[in-house]
Amino acid sequence: MFKKILASVGIGAAKVDTVLETEHLHPGQKFQAQIHVTGGSTAQDISGLQLALMTRVKVEGDDGSYFVNHIIEKWRIAEQFTIAPGETRIVPFEARLHSETPITELSGGLNQTHIWIETGLDIDLALDPSDRDFLHIYPNDAVKTCMQAMDKLGFALVKADVEKGFLRASNFHSVSGCYQELEYRPRSRSMFGIQEVELSFVPEPHRTHVLIELDRAFRGDGYVDLTIEHDQVNLSQLCDQLERLFA
Incomplete structure (x- = not known):
C-alpha cells in the first residue's frame, strides 16, 4: 500500500519515453515513433497515452508581451494496460504533423521558435509523467x-x-x-x-x-x-x- 501511495504522487511511478524515427520533419509530414513505458516500483494501471504537438507563443498583455506553451495538435492512444514494476512496454505510434507547424530551421536572425512533442501517461490517481522531444522543422x-x-x-x-x-x-x-x-x-x-x-x-x-x-x-x-x-x-x-x- 505504501508503494502505491508513493506512486500516486509521482514517486517511483512509471516513466514514458517517446523515441521518434526522426526529429527532422516538414509541416504536414507523417512521422513514426515508439512510446516506451517503463514500470516504476509498483504496478500501475495505464488508462491511455496522450501526445501533443507543442510550441511557445507570444501573447500581448496589458503589461507587455510574454510567452506561454500552446498545443497545436494532440492525439490520444486509448490503450489500457497494467505496467508491472520494472516492465517495459513499447507502443507504436504514427501521425501527421499539422500543416501549420511553425518552422524552426531558419538561417539568420533571432529565432524564438521551438517545436516539440510532449508525451504523457494517463495513470489513475497519479501525476502525469511526461516526456518532451524537440523537433527540427524545415520549410516546404x-x-x-x-x-x-x-x-x-x-x-x-x-x-x-x-x-x-x-x-x-x-x-x-x-x-x-x-x-x-x-x-x-x-x-x-x-x-x-x-x-x-x-x-x-x-x-x-x-x-x-x-x-x-x-x-x-x-x-x-x-x-x-x-x-x-x-x-x-x-x-x-x-x-x-x-x-x-x-x-
Missing part, C-alpha cells in the same frame, strides 16, 4: 523559395517567433490558434519606403498562402497576400510578384 519548397526571394530583393531576416491567434485573408484562414511571423528589414534604403516586412504562412496540401504585413515609412502598416501553387514554385516569378506587392 514554397516557403523556402519565398525566403530566397526576400533575400534576393535585399531583405534580411531579423527575427522569427510564434504569435497566439489566427490569420485571416479574403481566400484563406489559419486554424491552429497560432501563427509564425518572419520579420524582415531592408539591408539598405528601400526603394519602396518599406521599413519592415512580416511574412506568415498558411500551408495546404497543394498550395501555400502568404500573409504579408508591410510597414512603410509614409503610408503606415498594411496587409497584402499571395498564394503559391506547389507545382508552380519559381524564384524569378516570386520575386516579380513580391516586387509588385511592395510597390
Whole structure:
C-alpha cells in the first residue's frame, strides 16, 4: 500500500519515453515513433497515452508581451494496460504533423521558435509523467523559395517567433490558434519606403498562402497576400510578384 501511495504522487511511478524515427520533419509530414513505458516500483494501471504537438507563443498583455506553451495538435492512444514494476512496454505510434507547424530551421536572425512533442501517461490517481522531444522543422519548397526571394530583393531576416491567434485573408484562414511571423528589414534604403516586412504562412496540401504585413515609412502598416501553387514554385516569378506587392 505504501508503494502505491508513493506512486500516486509521482514517486517511483512509471516513466514514458517517446523515441521518434526522426526529429527532422516538414509541416504536414507523417512521422513514426515508439512510446516506451517503463514500470516504476509498483504496478500501475495505464488508462491511455496522450501526445501533443507543442510550441511557445507570444501573447500581448496589458503589461507587455510574454510567452506561454500552446498545443497545436494532440492525439490520444486509448490503450489500457497494467505496467508491472520494472516492465517495459513499447507502443507504436504514427501521425501527421499539422500543416501549420511553425518552422524552426531558419538561417539568420533571432529565432524564438521551438517545436516539440510532449508525451504523457494517463495513470489513475497519479501525476502525469511526461516526456518532451524537440523537433527540427524545415520549410516546404514554397516557403523556402519565398525566403530566397526576400533575400534576393535585399531583405534580411531579423527575427522569427510564434504569435497566439489566427490569420485571416479574403481566400484563406489559419486554424491552429497560432501563427509564425518572419520579420524582415531592408539591408539598405528601400526603394519602396518599406521599413519592415512580416511574412506568415498558411500551408495546404497543394498550395501555400502568404500573409504579408508591410510597414512603410509614409503610408503606415498594411496587409497584402499571395498564394503559391506547389507545382508552380519559381524564384524569378516570386520575386516579380513580391516586387509588385511592395510597390
